[in-house]
Amino acid sequence: MKKVYNPPMESWENLLQRPVQAFSEVEAVAREVFEAVRRDGDTAIGNYTRKFDGVEQETLELSESEILNAGKEVPIALRKAIQTAKENIEKFHRAQRTGRITVETSPGVQCWQEKRPIDKVGLYIPGGTAPLFSTILMLAIPASIAGCREVVLCSPPGKEGQLHPAIIYTAHLCGIRRIFKVGGIQAIAGMTFGTQSIPRVFKIFGPGNQYVTVAKQLATTFGVAIDMPAGPSELLVAADHTADPEFVASDLLSQAEHGTDSQVVLVTTRPELMDQVEAALERQLDLLPRKAIAQKAIDNSKLICVPDDDTAIELINQYGPEHYIICCENEAYYLENTRNAGSVFVGNYTPESAGDYASGTNHTLPTNGYARQYSGVTLDSFMKSISFQKITAQGILQLGPTIEVMAEAEGLQAHKNAVSLRLEHLRSGL
Amino acid sequence: MKKVYNPPMESWENLLQRPVQAFSEVEAVAREVFEAVRRDGDTAIGNYTRKFDGVEQETLELSESEILNAGKEVPIALRKAIQTAKENIEKFHRAQRTGRITVETSPGVQCWQEKRPIDKVGLYIPGGTAPLFSTILMLAIPASIAGCREVVLCSPPGKEGQLHPAIIYTAHLCGIRRIFKVGGIQAIAGMTFGTQSIPRVFKIFGPGNQYVTVAKQLATTFGVAIDMPAGPSELLVAADHTADPEFVASDLLSQAEHGTDSQVVLVTTRPELMDQVEAALERQLDLLPRKAIAQKAIDNSKLICVPDDDTAIELINQYGPEHYIICCENEAYYLENTRNAGSVFVGNYTPESAGDYASGTNHTLPTNGYARQYSGVTLDSFMKSISFQKITAQGILQLGPTIEVMAEAEGLQAHKNAVSLRLEHLRSGL
Numbered sequence: 001m002k003k004v005y006n007p008p009m010e011s012w013e014n015l016l017q018r019p020v021q022a023f024s025e026v027e028a029v030a031r032e033v034f035e036a037v038r039r040d041g042d043t044a045i046g047n048y049t050r051k052f053d054g055v056e057q058e059t060l061e062l063s064e065s066e067i068l069n070a071g072k073e074v075p076i077a078l079r080k081a082i083q084t085a086k087e088n089i090e091k092f093h094r095a096q097r098t099g100r101i102t103v104e105t106s107p108g109v110q111c112w113q114e115k116r117p118i119d120k121v122g123l124y125i126p127g128g129t130a131p132l133f134s135t136i137l138m139l140a141i142p143a144s145i146a147g148c149r150e151v152v153l154c155s156p157p158g159k160e161g162q163l164h165p166a167i168i169y170t171a172h173l174c175g176i177r178r179i180f181k182v183g184g185i186q187a188i189a190g191m192t193f194g195t196q197s198i199p200r201v202f203k204i205f206g207p208g209n210q211y212v213t214v215a216k217q218l219a220t221t222f223g224v225a226i227d228m229p230a231g232p233s234e235l236l237v238a239a240d241h242t243a244d245p246e247f248v249a250s251d252l253l254s255q256a257e258h259g260t261d262s263q264v265v266l267v268t269t270r271p272e273l274m275d276q277v278e279a280a281l282e283r284q285l286d287l288l289p290r291k292a293i294a295q296k297a298i299d300n301s302k303l304i305c306v307p308d309d310d311t312a313i314e315l316i317n318q319y320g321p322e323h324y325i326i327c328c329e330n331e332a333y334y335l336e337n338t339r340n341a342g343s344v345f346v347g348n349y350t351p352e353s354a355g356d357y358a359s360g361t362n363h364t365l366p367t368n369g370y371a372r373q374y375s376g377v378t379l380d381s382f383m384k385s386i387s388f389q390k391i392t393a394q395g396i397l398q399l400g401p402t403i404e405v406m407a408e409a410e411g412l413q414a415h416k417n418a419v420s421l422r423l424e425h426l427r428s429g430l
Numbered sequence: 431m432k433k434v435y436n437p438p439m440e441s442w443e444n445l446l447q448r449p450v451q452a453f454s455e456v457e458a459v460a461r462e463v464f465e466a467v468r469r470d471g472d473t474a475i476g477n478y479t480r481k482f483d484g485v486e487q488e489t490l491e492l493s494e495s496e497i498l499n500a501g502k503e504v505p506i507a508l509r510k511a512i513q514t515a516k517e518n519i520e521k522f523h524r525a526q527r528t529g530r531i532t533v534e535t536s537p538g539v540q541c542w543q544e545k546r547p548i549d550k551v552g553l554y555i556p557g558g559t560a561p562l563f564s565t566i567l568m569l570a571i572p573a574s575i576a577g578c579r580e581v582v583l584c585s586p587p588g589k590e591g592q593l594h595p596a597i598i599y600t601a602h603l604c605g606i607r608r609i610f611k612v613g614g615i616q617a618i619a620g621m622t623f624g625t626q627s628i629p630r631v632f633k634i635f636g637p638g639n640q641y642v643t644v645a646k647q648l649a650t651t652f653g654v655a656i657d658m659p660a661g662p663s664e665l666l667v668a669a670d671h672t673a674d675p676e677f678v679a680s681d682l683l684s685q686a687e688h689g690t691d692s693q694v695v696l697v698t699t700r701p702e703l704m705d706q707v708e709a710a711l712e713r714q715l716d717l718l719p720r721k722a723i724a725q726k727a728i729d730n731s732k733l734i735c736v737p738d739d740d741t742a743i744e745l746i747n748q749y750g751p752e753h754y755i756i757c758c759e760n761e762a763y764y765l766e767n768t769r770n771a772g773s774v775f776v777g778n779y780t781p782e783s784a785g786d787y788a789s790g791t792n793h794t795l796p797t798n799g800y801a802r803q804y805s806g807v808t809l810d811s812f813m814k815s816i817s818f819q820k821i822t823a824q825g826i827l828q829l830g831p832t833i834e835v836m837a838e839a840e841g842l843q844a845h846k847n848a849v850s851l852r853l854e855h856l857r858s859g860l
Contacts, residue, residue: 081835088535105518105790130841351848360535411560418781
């Protein structure tokens with residue numbers, strides 16, 4: 001691990017640089033798949049599933065009985081855990097509901113704002129070595145609370161052409177009825193254009209490898225929205241003498257095991273903590289099954305010592321971490337002054353994994369510095385806000401002249417005329 | 431104008447097709463400008479301003495005295511109108527502030543959500559024949575209420591290298607201190623990368639021609655967010671016998687004068703209204719200074735008669751209009767069942783121009799069908815929401831086992847370990 005002491009501000013940008021991702025090769029493949037899926041629908045989906053996943057499929061969609069029976073294959077302890085997590089995630093996301101906002105801005109001028117669900121959304125759940133059922137909870141629960149009419153789930157089939165029972169069980173538990181055994185670029189293309197089996201959606205959510213990331217970007221050029229741009233996962237821990245070095249090391253490792261390009265950073269005002277964390281980290285690392293992955297991520301990581309809390313905060317805000325643990329005596333100062341972060345974990349007993357799974361917050365978060373301008377997934381990600389207004393005769397009589405002056409000054413006579421006509425009509429009737 | 435009676439549902443997609451925009455030629459230009467601005471900063475900005483705008487500039491940024499003096503050149507009636515509009519827009523956007531949301535999802539597990547401003551935002555205000563000061567109100571006011579630290583405005587210089595006084599006056603009134611006489615692709619590139627004079631920003635807002643639209647799309651590939659994808663402006667009016675045909679015609683024309691590619695649509699259950707609106711429209715069109723533009727837009731527009739309100743609603747929701755006027759007896763039905771729209775105007779005395787200028791709602795809205803999945807600009811567009819959590823010893827003792835089971839099932843042992851370590855520590859201390 002790289003230890004850095006009191007780095008000058010000019011060096012921060014280099015110091016905090018994220019692993020670079022190169023996408024240009026993937027782009028050509030993605031364009032080809034998109035064109036084929038747009039043209040040939042399910043046939044193209046089948047071809048690419050054969051080619052990329054090595055699987056031959058008769059049907060893309062799970063049947064009702066496949067969905068209903070999956071639960072039996074999920075251990076009861078896991079089912080209970082998923083249900084507990086679901087309840088917490090529901091509580092936190094239900095609390096995010098906002099009512100209608102109404103303001104009479106001038107006499108007779110009533111303006112209001114309401115949020116309405118996005119009708120059709122698509123959820124992408126990656127395959128790979130382990131079933132990421134937790135991501136289904138994070139996406140399907142707010143979609144359901146928002147009231148989205150159609151929720152479609154795509155996930156790549158395993159070698160035997162099946163989805164993991166925990167994926168199917170969790171999707172069903174969250175009310176998803178349309179589940180497709182389709183992954184990668186072809187899944188995103190399918191949800192973008194619609195095929196004979198896969199419905200077209202208006203917004204696509206979910207993580208994925210570089211192929212999925214590029215495909216989601218490409219989808220936006222065809223009129224589909226996406227949750228956010230993706231990048232490798234990351235964690236920054238701000239800690240001092242009040243932090244337990246063993247806990248800090250375990251949190252850094254939990255992030256590092258995600259992938260070799262994960263980034264973990266410790267920022268502290270206490271140089272001795274860096275040594276303690278490093279020692280704990282080496283001990284814990286040895287016991288991990290994903291040691292090789294975590295080791296590589298740890299090699300790229302930094303332990304940074306700064307002179308004071310002010311400097312720490314500036315550095316953290318410049319970085320804008322996706323996950324951010326605060327374990328400092330001056331906790332309130334850090335909480336108040338943090339401007340850029342995805343999700344914040346406070347104190348010794350708040351591991352990042354709590355938010356990854358079960359505390360209730362969402363784990364779909366902005367990485368790669370995007371916390372400066374993007375929110376993580378919230379209930380609002382599944383809705384859009386619409387503004388409304390209703391003006392009375394008295395209201396337009398009073399506000400109309402203001403509109404006329406402004407429209408005329410912008411050279412938009414028909415805009416003015418729409419008001420003038422109404423004013424003439426009302427004045428002649430007085 | 432094209433009149434259509436009871437079109438079958440299969441024909442809607444074709445019937446409601448928007449004017450197609452082709453961007454591929456512009457893309458190459460945009461890439462070239464982006465590369466040059468990234469490499470050469472202000473020099474490149476100067477070169478392209480000379481080339482595209484025909485203007486030679488000594489400085490890009492307005493001086494303080496230029497900003498302070500602009501107001502004198504703005505007629506007092508216009509200044510008053512702008513101030514009235516500003517007050518209404520402030521009222522409506524201030525009401526959109528949301529407090530912290532806190533939930534104890536399980537005993538000892540405290541989760542909360544807070545919104546914090548985006549530190550640096552850039553506003554783009556198009557030039558052209560008329561000064562679009564109203565768009566400054568729509569962007570700078572929520573930026574200020576949100577608490578954005580740095581707000582940068584770019585607008586293309588006129589032939590004499592100046593900005594219109596109304597632009598400068600309005601920007602100053604809204605608290606903007608950094609105003610640049612730079613337009614087009616080079617402005618977007620400047621705010622994306624930062625130059626010697628222009629600060630780099632995290633999110634770019636504002637309308638523009640196809641060059642600006644393509645440049646904003648390109649900016650997103652360099653880590654900058656944008657307000658929303660852009661398209662030609664559009665209005666759909668749903669009206670029946672309770673609507674005044676003269677008012678309806680004036681509203682359709684106010685949208686049509688924006689550009690030859692604007693789209694206006696009337697949906698009604700009353701065939702006789704179509705004839706009345708058409709007649710009124712022809713009379714009013716003759717008196718407009720921008721008649722040539724409006725005429726072309728009107729030529730592409732449609733008057734559509736549907737058998738009943740249900741059909742009207744389905745058609746409107748499929749279209750997802752940017753601007754949407756409801757002037758129907760069954761107003762409540764339309765309001766309740768509209769799922770996709772940018773901004774809704776209700777009743778005979780609520781012209782679209784009210785929302786364009788002064789009623790308080792925002793006029794930066796999703797076009798091109800994006801109302802299905804995007805909001806218009808709101809206060810939230812200038813903020814991001816951050817989630818927080820703090821767990822007590824009791825809290826992790828209770829929730830910890832759930833996290834352990836889930837992390838293990840996803841094959842993420844280090845995630846589990848971060849919890850197990852804490853549980854062991856706490857249990858051994860009991």
